[in-house]
Amino acid sequence: MTAAARQISTHHLLGIKDLSEADIELVFETADNFKDVLNRPIKKVPSLRDITIANVFFENSTRTRLSFELAEKRLSADTINFAASSSSVSKGETLIDTVNNILAMKVDMIVMRHPYPGAGVFLSRHVNAQIVNAGDGAHEHPTQALLDAFSIRERYGDVAGKKVAIIGDILHSRVALSNILCLRKLGAEVMVCGPTTLVPKYITSLGVKVEHNLIKALNWCDVANMLRIQLERQDIAYFPSLREYSMLYGLNKRLLDSLNKEITIMHPGPINRGVEITSDVADSHHSIILDQVENGVAIRMAVLYLLAGKRG
Amino acid sequence: MKQSILLAGQKFQITIQRLCHQLIENHADFADSVIIGIQPRGIYLGRRIVEELKVIQDGAAISYGELDITFFRDDFRRKDSGPLVPSSTHIDFIVEGKKVILLDDVLWTGRTIRAAMDALQAFGRPAKIELLVLVDRRFSRQLPIEPDYIGIQVDSIDSQKVIVGWNEVDGHDSITLLTE
Numbered sequence: 185m186t187a188a189a190r191q192i193s194t195h196h197l198l199g200i201k202d203l204s205e206a207d208i209e210l211v212f213e214t215a216d217n218f219k220d221v222l223n224r225p226i227k228k229v230p231s232l233r234d235i236t237i238a239n240v241f242f243e244n245s246t247r248t249r250l251s252f253e254l255a256e257k258r259l260s261a262d263t264i265n266f267a268a269s270s271s272s273v274s275k276g277e278t279l280i281d282t283v284n285n286i287l288a289m290k291v292d293m294i295v296m297r298h299p300y301p302g303a304g305v306f307l308s309r310h311v312n313a314q315i316v317n318a319g320d321g322a323h324e325h326p327t328q329a330l331l332d333a334f335s336i337r338e339r340y341g342d343v344a345g346k347k348v349a350i351i352g353d354i355l356h357s358r359v360a361l362s363n364i365l366c367l368r369k370l371g372a373e374v375m376v377c378g379p380t381t382l383v384p385k386y387i388t389s390l391g392v393k394v395e396h397n398l399i400k401a402l403n404w405c406d407v408a409n410m411l412r413i414q415l416e417r418q419d420i421a422y423f424p425s426l427r428e429y430s431m432l433y434g435l436n437k438r439l440l441d442s443l444n445k446e447i448t449i450m451h452p453g454p455i456n457r458g459v460e461i462t463s464d465v466a467d468s469h470h471s472i473i474l475d476q477v478e479n480g481v482a483i484r485m486a487v488l489y490l491l492a493g494k495r496g
Numbered sequence: 497m498k499q500s501i502l503l504a505g506q507k508f509q510i511t512i513q514r515l516c517h518q519l520i521e522n523h524a525d526f527a528d529s530v531i532i533g534i535q536p537r538g539i540y541l542g543r544r545i546v547e548e549l550k551v552i553q554d555g556a557a558i559s560y561g562e563l564d565i566t567f568f569r570d571d572f573r574r575k576d577s578g579p580l581v582p583s584s585t586h587i588d589f590i591v592e593g594k595k596v597i598l599l600d601d602v603l604w605t606g607r608t609i610r611a612a613m614d615a616l617q618a619f620g621r622p623a624k625i626e627l628l629v630l631v632d633r634r635f636s637r638q639l640p641i642e643p644d645y646i647g648i649q650v651d652s653i654d655s656q657k658v659i660v661g662w663n664e665v666d667g668h669d670s671i672t673l674l675t676e
Contacts, residue, residue, distance in 0.1 A: 190581050210581070213581065213582075214581065214582060216584075217564065217566075217567075217582040217583075217584060217585075220584065220585060221567065221618075224618045224619070225618065225619075225620075226617065226618040229567035229568060230567070230568060230614070231567045231568075231569075231572060489567075493572065
């Protein structure tokens, strides 16, 4: 009558760093079932009907915020949304004060995006709520990494042994770091590729290969995850011009056709069409960009459901 | 720990056959009826019943599905063991306007069945829902739910456990009462 009870090992989701391989596998298994729910005529389950979740976004977001909000609603949680640009943060309120005021309204979980690395960890130590990191500066973006790995698993059946190249602005990308940690834990081979100025010096200590030649990286990989150039985080010029970057590191149809194998193209969004990826590639059958977005809702439902289960 | 076997061997098989004949009495050729086993343990009963019905009815087609109710439980955060990991749901038909027969191995508090009726709504509005259980633990209900078809009835107290074993997973067909 009772099924085997397994739990996620963490109280918060602050980064992939804190998750074990078993945790990631548990999230995937749960997400498989939520994906099934999302394909039914009635896409809603009552699991989290007594939970209130605040989506606190100190940085812009389209996909992640909508995806979290939809995941929360599909689980029947109550949600409130907070965008820093239209709040009292501009009047000088501190992060802890802001969040404690939200919690005073009886909120159980906080989904937070913040421009500073470690903001989620900091908050988890100072407030009494479960924190889900929806991106903290150039540090981690755990749910994106989970949905990326989940999409690879869906395409190939397994992540272990697959060769994944992460191409672009590695230095400023939280998606890159979380992806590297997640894919390595699941046994994939990972290569990062980009201009020398945009690849951190000690990245090999994470167990990844480094390549500066795009064609070599594409010939090596099964999956290419193309990242956006994060101009908003670049305080100095890391390369001469976007046009030059695009010529050396942009993925186009001609390049894709010149490979002697089929590779899968991923992109965490937002896409800068014509810079890191051309439209004909982004919209081709090689691309699973929209599958990633679809899987994002199921993955976030799984994460929220499993974390809610950790509450007493 | 004291174990007493309540049903096993040929008597077990006869009980399954009796349940099948009771179903046929009410549903004839199952044209408007569907059978749904509740995950995780009700599916073995479901598969056995469908198999047996096909033998009795000479291979007639029967719609059979398996329903997971994990996300619909009302106690998922109240157990010390944490959230229950879901099993999969396989229902490749719409239950709209059909007579649904829900199957589970043991009926105890009735909460699983309540959750199953909620979960079923995602697949349409059934004309009728019936309940078939192999074991009815009498006098232990927490909700007003009663089965339409019963394998055996058992009087037990809360600290006792009723375990149904299935040949295909446990190596033997049996119903066992465990006393701490």
